[in-house]
Amino acid sequence: MGRKWRGTPLTAADIAEGRVATAEWRPEAKYAWSAGESIGRFLEELQEGHLVGRKCDVDDTVFFPPRSFCQEHFVRAGEFVRLKNTGKVETYSVSYLDTDARRLEEPVYVGVISIDGAAEGMGFMHFLGEVEEKDLAIGMRVKAVWKPKKERMGAVTDILYFKPV
């Protein structure tokens, strides 16, 4: 074909040992995101030890996590609805990676948990605990384990993890 495939590969050592020129910069990029009406309420309710969803008045679908509008019917959402602390594992993973891709000695169990009382399959991501790896299963019934009330901050981490029922 006579095509020129170009590019000059480097090794990690080429960079670490200064064989090529580099410039370093740490961006100053900080934010304070407004949670808004629905997620704001969700976080307040977490601090009180409750899970809350929100209803679409068109067909009574209960969204979880709550939102201020129905993305299906494109109308403002209706009432907030308190939900149970229980749900079902829709899927999970056993992770040996931390957020920076460093290896963990002990894996964490993470899953998507759909919440009882919300529309079918509507859940959120959280940790799974008080369970052996071999017992993890899709479809497993679980229950929220909360932080002590005075340690809660209005964040998803106010729940420590979900444990088998």
Added chain:
Amino acid sequence: MRKVAVIGAGMTLFRRRLLETGKEMCFQAVQMALEEAGLELKDVDAVVSGSAPDAFDGVHMKGEYLLDGAGGVRKPYMRVFTGGGTACFSPIAGWWHVASGLADVVLVVNEEKMSSITPHPQYAFANIWDPILDRPLKPNLVWIFAMEMNRYMTVYGIEKADIARVAVKNKRNAVDHPAAQLADPNITVDDVLNSEVMAWPVQRLDISPPSDGASALVLASEDVARQVSETPVWISGVGWCIDSTMWTNRDLSFPEYLARAAQQAYGMAKIENPRKEVDVVEPYDPFDYKELHHLEGLLLADKGEAPILTREGVTQRDGELPTCPSGGLMGVGNPIAATMGIKTGEIYWQLAGKAGRRQVPGSPQVGVCQAWGDLMQFSSVMVMRA
């Protein structure tokens, strides 16, 4: 409607680290594509840029930064962005530049420099999650793929070995790709199954690597294409679709958004029976299971049955439905948006009969490429004809 052809493609080597800056990689890919098209930069009316998160290169508004390397100075220059889906989406944006009549010749230039970010590209991926619902859990991006893979395997009863076959096929196909980063002629299913567990069920050899690289395409109107090219490849259908941001609210076992994008593209291309009419396909394969998931989403296999096609050899380069003949992201590498070179670029080379040692037999006439992005929610699809 104006017909639009691809008349040239180019790409750099894909490697974990390249010396070249993002601009320089773009320049190299553009030169190669223009050379194949027999055109010069002065012949180009507009430039479309594609690149995934700015955090990789470490430049805010990185499209503006890359623009001189991509040939965009003093031209209409447009960056579009759909995460990993950009790999087949910026060519779609290039298509509408020409199909609308606004341009006759368009350069599409995709780039990713993932080696710039330290300590690891995952650092950028940490910020793709919802800042309030997900990020406080300090997630790793592999988690969501692991959870999607687990759901897919569980719902359809798929064995890991059947998924590992995709990694083996693609890494072996990549041996014939001059730009490949992770080709391996001797890899076996056992190698994949015995590789280190990252986030179960994802193991090290189920994943494509982070890479540096760039790729480019030259698109032209019918008049120009017939004048300058012996082997124009026509863009006959395009589609794209996004699902809700709330990825924890849907069943991850089937990519409905992809099925919709595929139907849009097949409809435009007047493809009635894709399984019979498509001769070669390049689905997006950042993980081995994704090739299977995407073959099903592209309606080229029934739900849960793409692993069977793989086991039976249907998706080999000399099979009924050659799939990722380039070697894919699994074998050639994964500089996110720049994988255009092994998706749209590869289908162009295959249909033009210019794929060299990777050429699938029987002079294929219809090809499909696809990419996938955002929070497991977006797909772009293009149907091309010789």
Added chain:
Amino acid sequence: MVGIGYEGFPRETPHYSFKELTFEAALKAYEDAGVDPRKDVDSFVVCEEDYWAGWSISDEGAPDQLGGVLRPLHTVSGDGLNGVANAFMQIKTGYFDVVVVEAHSKASDILTYEGILTFAFDPLFYRLLNAHPHFLAGLEMDAFLEDHENTEEDCAEVVRKNRENARHHEAASFGGQTSVQEVMDSEVLFRPLKAAEISPLADGSIVLVLASAEKARELTDQPIWIRGIGWSSDSPWLETRSLAEARYARWAADQAYRMAGLERPRRRVHVAEVDDRFAYKELQHLEALGLAGGNRAGALLREGFYEMKGDLPANPSGGSLGVGNLLEASGLFRVMEIVRQLRGQAGEHQVEGATLGVAQSWRGIPTATGGVAVLEA
């Protein structure tokens, strides 16, 4: 253009998430256009940048609040006017009848605006100077005043005019009476650029609905037509681009005017909304757009040519100096304002009898990229 809607433009919107902000704008635009986003819209175009959002792959967060779930939707990493260009091209292919364009600013979520601007500079050269990013605006203004027939007082006059105009815009946050002397006396930050000449940040979301000619006539008896659109970029290198002249704007205007068949624009255009994120930019852009008879924008301004009651009102909305810097929504704001003018729906800042208007965008520091749209009633 068959529908417009906005939610804005205060300094901050702590009660809204960016999604809720956009939902409010979208509701209004769809009602205005008479379309149901779940059925009638063929494609959605969202304009944003990851580092404004604080979210890598910000495309992820775009669909729900626009009604774009399980529909064709994509992001343009650019200004809202670039989004309009993409919607225009999609419609011109013949495959799309109705396309929605959205852009927003949630600037109040950003705690380190300057840090992010600095992050847009070349990492190997300019960034290492460790200078405040607005140094580039100072350099440009200096070159512009040196080469063109304009004065520092002319730039101050732009601030006076736009803040005055903004008093008549129902959603502007920075309207007010300011004298040229007050602007001249404000702190010199990047000589000759002064504090009062830098537009402050504001929040808001803008949604526009575009339709093919046939569909537009079905939806409304008052469509506003895109007669021409263009966009262009000068070099990313500060040394090789023109600092004195906004060439990107001239090239974009060449493309848009050619498409529109528009000659002698200064005589024919009734109203212009141009980027004024720094006061000198308005004059620089008016000149590049051929709306100043060469390099005479300052002189025309002094003669009252660009005032609300002048021959060619420039930024009757109040522009970025009066309404606020809306980040990537800045260009979309200008397009929306021209649509309002041509519909005769601009309320207290209506330009009488306007039927032909020009909107122009610039992507801000450190870019030399912008777009131009020619709109007609």
